[in-house]
Amino acid sequence: MAKQVSANGAVKVSSLMVELDALVKERESFEKEEYARSNQRLYEILTKVYRAYRTAKRSEPLLTETVKMMKFVLQQSGERVQVNTLAINLFVRYVFLTSRQRAHNYSRTLQAAFAKDISHEALAQFISDGGGV
Numbered sequence: 001m002a003k004q005v006s007a008n009g010a011v012k013v014s015s016l017m018v019e020l021d022a023l024v025k026e027r028e029s030f031e032k033e034e035y036a037r038s039n040q041r042l043y044e045i046l047t048k049v050y051r052a053y054r055t056a057k058r059s060e061p062l063l064t065e066t067v068k069m070m071k072f073v074l075q076q077s078g079e080r081v082q083v084n085t086l087a088i089n090l091f092v093r094y095v096f097l098t099s100r101q102r103a104h105n106y107s108r109t110l111q112a113a114f115a116k117d118i119s120h121e122a123l124a125q126f127i128s129d130g131g132g133v
Contacts, residue, residue, distance in 0.1 A: 039132065043124035045095070046133075050110050051120035053091045063087060070094040088114070109133050 056063040070090045071081050079093065089107040096103060109127060118126045127133060 040124070042133070043127050046106060046110065046127070047120050047123045049091050049095050049106075050113060050123050053088050053110065054114070054120060056087070056091075086111075105133055 056066045067087050067090055070093075071085075074081050074090070074094060077097075079097070081090070081093075085093075086107065088110050089103060092106045092110065093100075093103045096106065098106075109130075110123075112130070113123055113126050116126075
C-alpha cells in the first residue's frame with residue numbers, strides 16, 4: 001500500500017519536481033548546443049588524426065619511423081604500449097592520451113572509415129551518420 005504524502009511533503013515533492021523539470025530543460029539545451037559543438041570539435045580532431053595516419057600510411061618508412069617515435073614518447077611519459085598495438089591506435093593514443101577504452105573506440109571508428117576508404121574530408125559526416133564514436 002502506497003504511503004500518502006503529507007501537505008508539507010507534497011510541497012517538497014512539488015518543489016523538487018520544479019527543480020528537476022528545470023534540469024531537463026538544461027540538459028536539452030546542453031545536448032542541442034554544447035554537446036553538439038563538443039562532438040563536432042572531437043570529430044575535427046579525429047579528422048586531423050585520420051589525415052595524419054593516411055599520410056603516414058602512404059609511405060612505409062614514414063609510418064614505421066612515426067610509430068617508433070610515438071611509442072618512444074608514450075613510453076617515456078609512462079604509458080604502456082604493447083608490441084602488437086596497431087599503428088592507427090598509436091596515433092589516437094598519442095594525440096588523446098586517454099583511457100585505453102576511449103582510444104580503442106576512437107581507433108575502431110577510424111579503422112572503419114579507413115576500411116571503407118572514407119576521405120578525411122568526409123570523416124565527420126561518416127561518424128555522424130554512424131551515430132557517433
